[in-house]
Amino acid sequence: MFTIATMHATEAQIIQQLQTSLGLWLQIPMRIVSFFASEAFVIAIVPALYWCFHRKKGAELGLLILGSAFINLWIKQLLMWPRPFQLIPSVGLAHESTYGMPSGHSQLSIVFWAFMVQFLPKKWRVPVLIGVPLIIGFSRIYLGVHFITDVLGGYLVGILFFLFFKLIAPHVERLLQHSEWRIRVVLAAALSFIMNLLLPNDTMISGAFLGASVGFAFAAGKMSSSQSDTLSGKALRYAVGLASTGIIYAALKLAAGPIDAVSAHSQEQLIRFIRYAIIGGWISLGVPFLFIKLKLAGQEN
Numbered sequence: 081m082f083t084i085a086t087m088h089a090t091e092a093q094i095i096q097q098l099q100t101s102l103g104l105w106l107q108i109p110m111r112i113v114s115f116f117a118s119e120a121f122v123i124a125i126v127p128a129l130y131w132c133f134h135r136k137k138g139a140e141l142g143l144l145i146l147g148s149a150f151i152n153l154w155i156k157q158l159l160m161w162p163r164p165f166q167l168i169p170s171v172g173l174a175h176e177s178t179y180g181m182p183s184g185h186s187q188l189s190i191v192f193w194a195f196m197v198q199f200l201p202k203k204w205r206v207p208v209l210i211g212v213p214l215i216i217g218f219s220r221i222y223l224g225v226h227f228i229t230d231v232l233g234g235y236l237v238g239i240l241f242f243l244f245f246k247l248i249a250p251h252v253e254r255l256l257q258h259s260e261w262r263i264r265v266v267l268a269a270a271l272s273f274i275m276n277l278l279l280p281n282d283t284m285i286s287g288a289f290l291g292a293s294v295g296f297a298f299a300a301g302k303m304s305s306s307q308s309d310t311l312s313g314k315a316l317r318y319a320v321g322l323a324s325t326g327i328i329y330a331a332l333k334l335a336a337g338p339i340d341a342v343s344a345h346s347q348e349q350l351i352r353f354i355r356y357a358i359i360g361g362w363i364s365l366g367v368p369f370l371f372i373k374l375k376l377a378g379q380e381n
Contacts (some may be wrong), residue, residue: 084161091227092167098222099171107173110219114174117189117216119149125192127363131321131371132314139296139364140249141195146292148191148241150285152184154278155237164224171224183226186234187241189213194242213238261297268293276353283353290353291360299365317376321367328362 115121122145130138161181165172178184193212197205217231226234256264268290275286332355339351371377 087229088162088164088167088227091229092164092171094228095164095171095221095224096168099173099224102222104173106222110222111174113215113219114185114223116212117185117192122188122192125196127321127325127367128318130364131317131367131377135299135368139292139299141192142292142364143289143296144191144195144242144245145188146285146289147245148187148238149184150275150279150289151237151241152182152187152234153178153282153285155182156180156184157279161227161230163230164227168224174223174225176225180226180230181233182237183217183220183230183234185220186213186217186226186231187238188234189216190235190238191242191245194238256297264297265294268297281349283349284356287353287356288360291357291362292364293360295361295364295366299368313376317371320370320374320376321363324367324370325359325363328366329359332358 126138126142126145128138129141156179159181160179163172163176163180165175190213193209197209200208213235217226217235220226220231221228256267271293272286272290275289276283279286336351336355339347368377
């Protein structure tokens with residue numbers, strides 16, 4: 081009788097055979113491949129686009145990535161499917177702490193690169209859009225952190241979410257263009273509240289979404305949309321933005337410890353929500369304001 085458990089057992093054996101036939105020398109190359117659809121990579125790229133090249137595109141990508149990450153984590157919590165190394169420990173060439181289905185790297189590779197191909201020459205768009213997700217999905221299977229079905233599920237969710245984004249984004253943009261800032265804040269707060277209801281045990285994404293979306297709304301008229309200065313100017317902005325964000329992050333994390341202790345960890349998720357809301361607000365609004373004060377970016381009239 082076919083069950084999810086038997087399917088996973090079969091897939092785990094396939095992964096074991098794959099590692100045996102290819103050898104373990106691919107472990108480091110596949111870790112490098114996985115990096116190009118990791119949270120660390122995206123966290124580095126989104127601010128670069130927003131701070132240094134095009135504010136509007138950077139804001140779109142930031143909210144797109146946050147929405148995709150939330151959907152991925154929500155589905156993982158609903159399904160609670162295991163990972164291959166939990167069935168056969170020896171196949172775990174890397175480890176993850178969350179559930180397996182759908183693959184976050186595979187989903188992110190679709191969403192992120194489907195957005196980024198618009199900045200590539202046309203002849204590279206199709207190869208990148210097909211090739212990058214495929215090799216990233218393979219890397220997750222080879223490393224033993226995802227079943228084949230996890231990767232396919234990640235592709236499917238990523239495609240559906242990106243198509244949904246492309247469908248509603250123009251309508252939302254037109255609506256917000258004719259709305260005052262209070263409406264934008266209320267909408268961001270409502271979406272963040274829904275996120276908290278659906279994922280009450282992980283408030284990082286909802287907090288970052290609230291802070292970023294509110295920040296993006298207020299920054300819209302304060303910073304030039306397209307940054308056309310020199311490469312050195314862009315590099316300086318990026319360095320200042322990362323350094324200031326790192327300081328804010330470290331300070332908030334340091335302050336969270338004593339506050340958690342005083343509350344006996346009863347408000348841990350609320351504190352986490354506030355912390356990431358501040359970080360999201362700083363990246364989207366605080367850093368652009370800092371650029372203007374330091375004369376590193378132009379202010380729109």
